[in-house]
Amino acid sequence: MIMKRVFSGIQPTSDSFHLGNYLGALKQWVELQDGHDGFYCIVDLHALSGEIEPTLLRKRTLSSAAQLIALGISPETSTLFVQSQVPHHNQLGWLMECLAGFGEASRMTQFKDKSAKGGAESARVGLFTYPMLQAADILLYQANLVPVGEDQRQHIELTRDLAGRFNTRFGQTFTIPENFILKSAAKIQDLQDPFSKMSKSSGSSAGVLEIMDTPESNMKKIKSAATDAGREVKFDEKEKPGISNLLAIHSALSGQTITALESEFEGKGYGDFKIAVADVVVEYLRPIRAKALELLEDENHLVDLLHVGAAKARTVATETLEKAYKNLGTVA
Ligand code: TRP
Numbered sequence: 001m002i003m004k005r006v007f008s009g010i011q012p013t014s015d016s017f018h019l020g021n022y023l024g025a026l027k028q029w030v031e032l033q034d035g036h037d038g039f040y041c042i043v044d045l046h047a048l049s050g051e052i053e054p055t056l057l058r059k060r061t062l063s064s065a066a067q068l069i070a071l072g073i074s075p076e077t078s079t080l081f082v083q084s085q086v087p088h089h090n091q092l093g094w095l096m097e098c099l100a101g102f103g104e105a106s107r108m109t110q111f112k113d114k115s116a117k118g119g120a121e122s123a124r125v126g127l128f129t130y131p132m133l134q135a136a137d138i139l140l141y142q143a144n145l146v147p148v149g150e151d152q153r154q155h156i157e158l159t160r161d162l163a164g165r166f167n168t169r170f171g172q173t174f175t176i177p178e179n180f181i182l183k184s185a186a187k188i189q190d191l192q193d194p195f196s197k198m199s200k201s202s203g204s205s206a207g208v209l210e211i212m213d214t215p216e217s218n219m220k221k222i223k224s225a226a227t228d229a230g231r232e233v234k235f236d237e238k239e240k241p242g243i244s245n246l247l248a249i250h251s252a253l254s255g256q257t258i259t260a261l262e263s264e265f266e267g268k269g270y271g272d273f274k275i276a277v278a279d280v281v282v283e284y285l286r287p288i289r290a291k292a293l294e295l296l297e298d299e300n301h302l303v304d305l306l307h308v309g310a311a312k313a314r315t316v317a318t319e320t321l322e323k324a325y326k327n328l329g330t331v332a
Helices: 019-032 054-071 088-097 102-106 109-118 125-140 150-170 215-223 241-254 258-264 270-297 299-328
Strands: 004-010 036-042 079-082
Touching: 004 019, 004 125, 019 036, 019 054, 019 241, 036 054, 036 299, 054 079, 054 270, 054 299, 079 299, 088 125, 088 299, 102 109, 102 125, 109 125, 109 150, 125 150, 125 299, 150 299, 215 270, 241 258, 241 270, 270 299
Parallel strands: 004 036, 036 079
Antiparallel strands: none
């Protein structure tokens, strides 16, 4: 049986992934390795569409790789690599730019939101062409599944449209990826502002549980998480957003159901419950952080692992790119 291919990418834009990244997407990347051919890419070229800080980019790319391995992405079973080490992404990206309409690219909500923040005039062209590079990432590997969160739906739709358009005009070249928006994933909210998604861009880090943070710091963040009126530990996203979020976190990491947790904490207060959540989070993350730190200590070894991944990726990417060029009529 031929295994379906999975492709996904994450930007190396922070020193640490947070629990929302993990439970929202990365945990599914790890699970999908079973029975699928996984291609997982640290998309450093996409990160260049934001602020560029050379020392940080390097540090964060390596840290992202270490964390992905520590979280369970196997560099042997899967292909784990850094986007800029496979120049085919830029090459196919250009072909996608020549296929996409200015109008359809202008309708991408991520571009509209991000460019609106700093003013359209100063928005960079890379932010505009970002989705065409993303389409190239996916299509180069003939991916069947692209596990991403809801916020990436429009980019995946564009990828499907571009692949279909290319195939129709120039002959069968690309696999059209299935829609695969992660729904089963736990939705993790900010600890201080439980009506917003846990995210680094929210400004304050007090509500964000980071994988590379010390156990003490994460313990403290959970203990000072916003709670709600009342004193019952009950799942109710509208009336008790803070407690519901903590229940979701506990459940996702401990594997206990929300109902089981509600009965376990019946008659106990928020204080006891928070301590239990903090223990679960801290103990879950402790070995992951330790493993990531260990990998970061031997940078040469980590870079070697990434080179092996990039070599595997280039083999597949070369085949697809050659086919695309040939079908377009370029002279080889
Ligand atoms: N745009 C994605 C994000 O911000 C990252 C990404 C880049 C990606 N290329 C990809 C995700 C290809 C999936 C597939 O999350």
